[in-house]
Amino acid sequence: MRRKRFSAALAIGSSLVALAFAVPAAADTLQEALTEAYLNNPTLAAARAGQRATDETVAVEKASGRPNVAATGAYTEFLTGASANGPDRLFSGGLDLGVPLYQGGAVKNSIRAAENRVAAGRADLRATESAIFTRVVAAYMDVLRGQALVGLSANQVDVLGVNFQATGDRFEIGDLTRTDVAQSQSRLALAQGDLRSAQANLIAARETYIQLVGDAPDNLQPPPPLPGLPQDVGTAVDIALANNPDLIAAKERAEASGYDIDVAGSARLPRVSVFAGYDYQNTLSSLRSNVPNVVLPQSSGAAQAGVSLRVPLFQGGLPAALERQAQARSAAALENVIAAERDAIAQVRSAWSSWQASLAIIESSQSAVAASELSLEGVRAENSIGNRTILDVLNAEQELLRSRVQLVTARRNAYVAGFSLLAAMGRAEARDLGLVDEGLLYDPITNYDRVNGKWFDWDRDPDPEAQATRTVDVSAADAEIPPAETYGPKTSM
Numbered sequence: 001m002r003r004k005r006f007s008a009a010l011a012i013g014s015s016l017v018a019l020a021f022a023v024p025a026a027a028d029t030l031q032e033a034l035t036e037a038y039l040n041n042p043t044l045a046a047a048r049a050g051q052r053a054t055d056e057t058v059a060v061e062k063a064s065g066r067p068n069v070a071a072t073g074a075y076t077e078f079l080t081g082a083s084a085n086g087p088d089r090l091f092s093g094g095l096d097l098g099v100p101l102y103q104g105g106a107v108k109n110s111i112r113a114a115e116n117r118v119a120a121g122r123a124d125l126r127a128t129e130s131a132i133f134t135r136v137v138a139a140y141m142d143v144l145r146g147q148a149l150v151g152l153s154a155n156q157v158d159v160l161g162v163n164f165q166a167t168g169d170r171f172e173i174g175d176l177t178r179t180d181v182a183q184s185q186s187r188l189a190l191a192q193g194d195l196r197s198a199q200a201n202l203i204a205a206r207e208t209y210i211q212l213v214g215d216a217p218d219n220l221q222p223p224p225p226l227p228g229l230p231q232d233v234g235t236a237v238d239i240a241l242a243n244n245p246d247l248i249a250a251k252e253r254a255e256a257s258g259y260d261i262d263v264a265g266s267a268r269l270p271r272v273s274v275f276a277g278y279d280y281q282n283t284l285s286s287l288r289s290n291v292p293n294v295v296l297p298q299s300s301g302a303a304q305a306g307v308s309l310r311v312p313l314f315q316g317g318l319p320a321a322l323e324r325q326a327q328a329r330s331a332a333a334l335e336n337v338i339a340a341e342r343d344a345i346a347q348v349r350s351a352w353s354s355w356q357a358s359l360a361i362i363e364s365s366q367s368a369v370a371a372s373e374l375s376l377e378g379v380r381a382e383n384s385i386g387n388r389t390i391l392d393v394l395n396a397e398q399e400l401l402r403s404r405v406q407l408v409t410a411r412r413n414a415y416v417a418g419f420s421l422l423a424a425m426g427r428a429e430a431r432d433l434g435l436v437d438e439g440l441l442y443d444p445i446t447n448y449d450r451v452n453g454k455w456f457d458w459d460r461d462p463d464p465e466a467q468a469t470r471t472v473d474v475s476a477a478d479a480e481i482p483p484a485e486t487y488g489p490k491t492s493m
Contacts, residue, residue, distance in 0.1 A: 028217060028218050028219065028220050028221065029220075029221050029223075030137070030140055030220075030221070030223040030224065031224075031433075031435060033136055033140050033209070033213050033217075033220075034133055034136055034137075034430075034433065034435050035435045035436055036213045036214055036215060037132055037133065037136045037212055037213050037214070038129070038133075038430050038435055038436065039436075039440075040213075040214045040467075040468050040469040041132055041212060041213075041214065041468060042466075042468035043128065043132060044128060044129060044132050045466075045467045045468045047124070047125050047128040047129075048125065048442060048444070049464070050121070051118075051121045051122065051124075051125050051444050051447075052444075052447050052451075054117060054118055054121040055118055055121075055444070055447055055448045055451055055452070056451060057114040057117060057118065058111060058114040058115055058118060058448075058452060059451055059452060059454060060114070061107065061110040061111045061113075061114045062107075062111055064100075064103070064106070064107050064110065065100055065103070065107035065108075065111075066100075066455065067097060067098065067099045067100075068097075068098050069095070069096070069097050069098075070095075070096050071093070071094070071095050071096075072092075072093060072094045072095075072096070073091070073092070073093040073094075074091070074092050074093070075089070075090070075091050076089065076090045076091075076092070077089050078090070084288075084290070085287065085288045085289065085290055086283065086286045086287045086288050087283035087284075087286040087287040088283075088286035089283065089284050089286045090281060090282070090283055090284070090286075091281070091282045091283075091284055092279070092280065092281045092282075093279070093280045093281075094277060094278060094279040094280065095277060095278045096275065096276075096277040097275065097276045097277065098273055098274075098275045099273060099274045099275070100271070100272075100273045101272045101273055101274060102270065102271065102272040102273075103266065103269075103271050104265075104266030104267070104268070104269030104270065104271065105262060105263075105266045105269070106263050106266040106267075109259040109260075109262040109263045109266070110259070110263050112256075112259045113256040113257075113259035113260050113263065114256075116252045116253070116255045116256035116259070117252065117253065117256050118448060119248075119252040120248075120249040120250075120252035120253045120256070121249075121444075122444050122445075123245040123246070123248040123249035123252065124245065124246075124249050125444060126245035126248075126426070126429055127245035127246050127249065129429050129430065130245065130423040130426070130428040130429050131423070132212065133419070133423070133428050133429070133430075133433075134416075134419055134420055134423045134428065135212055136209075136212050136213060137223075137415070137416060137419045138416045138419075139205060139208045139209040139212050139213070140209065140217070140220060140223065141223070141412040141415050141416055142205035142208065142209075142412065143202070143205045143206055143209050143217045143220055144220055144222070144412065145205075145408055145409060145411075145412040146198065146201050146202030146205040146206070147202060147220075147481045147482070148408040149198045149201070149202070149405060149408060150195070150198045150199055150202050150479055150481050151481055152198075152401060152404050152405060152408070153191065153194050153195040153198040153199075154195055154481075156191045156194070156195075156397070156401050157188070157191045157192055157195050159397060160184065160187050160188040160191050160394075160397070161188060163184050163187075163188075163390075163393070163394070163397075164181075164184040164185055164188045167180055167181050167184040167390060168181055168184075176390065180389070180390040180391075183390055183391050183394060184390060184394065187394045187397075187398070198479075199479030200479070202477075202479045202481075203477045203478065203479050206477035206478075207476075207477050210471050210474050210477065211471065214468070214469045214471060214474075215469075215471075215474060216474050216475060216477065219482050223415060226415070226418045226419060226422060227432075227433070228422060228427050228432070229355075229418055229421065229422065230352075230421075230425070233348065233349055233352040236348045236352055236421060236424075236425055237345055237348050237349070239425045239426070239427070240344045240345065240347070240348045240424050240425045240426060241341065241344065241345075242426075243425060243426030243427065244340075244344040244347075244424060244425065244426045245426055246340050246343065246344060247337070247340045247341055247344050248426075249340075250333070250336045250337045250339070250340035250341075251337055251340075253333050253336070254330070254333040254334050254336070254337050256333075257326070257329055257330035257332075257333040257334075258330055260326040260329065260330065261323060261326040261327055261330055263326070264319065264322035264323040264325070264326040265319065265323045267312065267315065267318065267319035267322060268312060268319045269312075270309060270310060270311045270312075271308075271309070271310040272307070272308070272309055272310075273307070273308045274305070274306070274307050274308070275305065275306055275307075275308055276303075276304065276305040276306075277303070277304050277305075278301065278302070278303045278304075279301065279302050279303075279304075280299070280300070280301040281299060281300050281301070282298060282299040283298045283299070284298070285298050286298075344424060347420070347424035348421065348424045348425060351417050351418075351420040351421035351424055352421055354413065354417035354420075355414060355417035355418050355421055358410050358411075358413040358414035358417055359414055361406065361410035361413075361414075362407065362410045362411055362414060365403055365406045365407035365410055366407060368403040368406070368407075369400070369403045369404055369407055371403075372396070372399050372400035372403045373400060375396050375399070375400075376393075376396040376397060376399075376400050379392050379393050379396040380393055380396075430442075
């Protein structure tokens with residue numbers, strides 16, 4: 001259901017985030033960019049592999065409580081010191097079985113701690129996913145903003161170029177002074193410098209997009225409305241306290257550290273195990289008898305079984321040191337929970353504030369753009385009859401440009417802040433946004449269930465290969481903008 005809402009929003013768009021230009025219909029969407037990052041981003045792929053490694057810690061701890069079987073063998077050649085009757089050589093072998101029955105609770109508590117750390121790793125994976133998505137959204141919006149700013153700057157250069165030409169023409173007929181020409185030339189030169197800066201920033205934004213998504217941006221569409229934004233900051237904080245992945249991970253690690261204390265304390269307790277074995281020796285016909293016609297046996301074997309009890313009496317203070325160490329680490333983990341909670345609250349409140357501020361700036365900037373357009377029109381008209389100077393016209397054009405730039409930037413900031421708010425609330429992942437079908441979602445539980453019950457020592461996976469796509473073959477970004485975009489009237493004085 002969430003996927004349908006998000007996909008529908010992609011088609012509808014929103015006046016909140018629509019930038020100050022029109023984009024051709026055939027273009028990349030934010031959903032496509034996020035999906036590509038979800039499937040091909042190397043940081044996210046590495047985090048998934050790291051989680052699979054964490055899954056194995058449970059199997060490692062379980063192995064400590066399982067039976068173990070070992071075979072031994074040796075061949076010995078007696079070079080000196082052998083008796084006259086031999087043997088001159090000896091082969092020995094054995095088979096030993098051990099089954100731990102009680103280890104002071106170390107295995108049980110180690111498994112519980114490992115399971116909590118697996119849960120913490122899953123939360124970390126969620127945090128990595130939402131962090132990558134936040135960066136993709138920011139890069140996507142930076143490209144849109146960069147394109148808009150390049151268009152606005154290019155339009156400003158065109159307008160000031162026409163102004164400079166018109167000023168020069170009027171100077172030639174004595175209608176304006178050299179000062180007016182110099183002012184127009186100065187503003188044109190500054191606008192040309194601003195255009196080059198805007199083009200460089202657009203190239204940087206596109207390269208960041210390529211780095212995160214794995215492909216070049218192509219005529220990006222305005223993004224959809226963000227789903228699930230809260231009505232007030234208190235609701236956002238409550239959701240974050242329940243769903244923030246960093247906070248969840250900190251809580252799981254704190255719980256795991258409590259089990260670590262019990263594991264350390266178990267070193268004082270007895271160990272009980274049962275064992276069985278069989279030993280075999282063969283002199284390889286090298287044992288000789290000094291009695292004629294008497295053949296000595298050349299091989300022997302013996303089987304044994306029993307129960308082993310080990311009771312530690314004194315270990316030099318090691319168990320107490322390990323337990324105190326575990327307690328200190330547990331105390332640190334508990335404090336980290338409070339730190340993660342504070343961080344989540346601060347993130348939510350900060351993102352909420354930035355989002356609300358950007359919305360307010362959008363509203364005021366829209367008014368400023370409308371007023372600046374009207375002001376510029378009036379100043380140009382008054383200049384044509386001699387009531388305004390060239391500097392007044394240049395200032396009015398600059399004011400309009402600043403208003404448009406502020407509006408474009410505020411729309412970008414509002415969207416990024418809104419998505420950052422969702423990320424802090426734990427609602428900015430592929431499952432929440434409906435990016436891919438359920439069957440394509442990466443589920444870390446699948447791998448955990450696959451490896452959790454494995455016993456066989458030779459049950460290995462194939463050698464790993466990189467899953468993420470490379471960008472070496474993606475063409476370098478440029479500062480070209482789609483030709484269908486418009487940025488305002490190109491009128492002269």
